[in-house]
Each structure stands twice: as C-alpha cells, then as structure tokens.
Amino acid sequence: MTKEFATAFAEEWVTAWNSHDLNIILSHYSEDFSIESPLALKRFPETKGTVVGKDNVRNYWTWGLENNPTLKFELLDLLIGVNSLTIYYINTATSRKAVEVMSFNSDMKVDKAIVNYSE
Template sequence: MDTRKLIGDTFAEHFVEEWIAGWNEHDLEKILSHYTEDFSVDTPLAMKRLPETKGFIKGKDKIRAYWGKALENNPNLHFRLINICCGINCLAIYYESVSIQKQVVENLFFNNEMKVEKAIMMYSK
C-alpha cells in the first residue's frame, strides 16, 4: 500500500496555525496533540542543553519533560511564522523564535494518521 501523500496547503496552514498557537500559549498538551507516542526530535538545542542526548530525544514522555522545562525556563517564548513549505509526508515550518532571536526551520514528518512521527530542527547562526 502506497502511503506517500503530498501535504496540501489547507492542511499545512491549519496545522501550523494550531501548532504555533500551542507554543505561543505555552500549552504543552495542545502542542503534543500533533505527535505520535513514539515520535523523535533531532535538535541542536537538546545537544547543547542535554549533551547526553546527542541532540536526539525519542518518545512523547521524554519530549514532554524536555519541552515542559523549556517552556518553564522561557516565559517569553513566542514564535512568529515566516513561511511554510509542503512536501511528501512532510512540511517545514520556517519561523522566528522571538525570545532567542533566531530563525528556525522545523521539518515535520507525518505518519498515515497525519501525526508527526519525526521532527528535525535547524537554527540560524
């Protein structure tokens, strides 16, 4: 069965609107509702803050703890959308993380149920 699917503009816009709202509202459960139970993230921030992870965290419970601490430590965290790029089973969210004054590209890979199973983050210099 072919599970490759082009992410459409309507889905992408709705998804990103909810995703950014969750982060800007600091609503961890709203954020996590978009992800599978065993999703993974690759992020240079985890490599910096939790060197033992080597930048890779897997599983909703571990990521909940990591993101929860990030939200707690960054009460001014706010994202501003720059653009969205759609691909096959994936989309990239290009945004500015206002609190750390960095631009970010977050690549999200979706399963058949349109839940994120993998996220890869990249930050500007």
C-alpha cells in the same frame, strides 16, 4: 499533503506553542515521536541531540518552556512536501530564526522533527 492541511497545521502549531500549553502542543505528535535538535544536544548531551518518545519530549519541552517564559513564535514561511512540511519561524523573544522539518505518519501526527537554528 494538501496546502489546506499544511496551512491549518502550521497555524495551530504556532498558536499551541504561543499558548505554552504542553498538552495542546503535544497533541500534534505521535507517541513514538522523535526530535533532533542542536538545543537538545547542548542542554542534554546524553541525548546526542535526539530526544525519542513523547514522554521524554514532554520532559525536554517542559524544561524549555519553564526556562523561556517569553517564548513566542511567528510563522515566516511554510514549505510543503509529500508526507512532510517545513515550518520557518522566528522566536520573537530572542529574534532567533528556526526551521523545523516534520514528517507525518498515516494518522497525520508528526512522528519525526528535525530542527535547525540561526546562530
């Protein structure tokens, strides 16, 4: 993964989330995308913390955006791996920091993400 791709991706990702446009947000992800998140575990315990498949993620994120109308991310740092990147950001509406580790498939779509939050 190049620094140029990672930087452009992270900037687009933050802009997409800040737009609250779910179609733009989901354009970064594969159809078989899965996300592991403590928030998924808390809000939807039946998922055991992992939401699998783009349609299920759409439902999960629809709930999240509807319940967080002031959600806004600010990029704090970006770490680049071989086929992955880590975005360190803050939700400026809540001052909660998060790290999202994303792996990419051969089409350069995110196929898995793991999210960790500050307390």
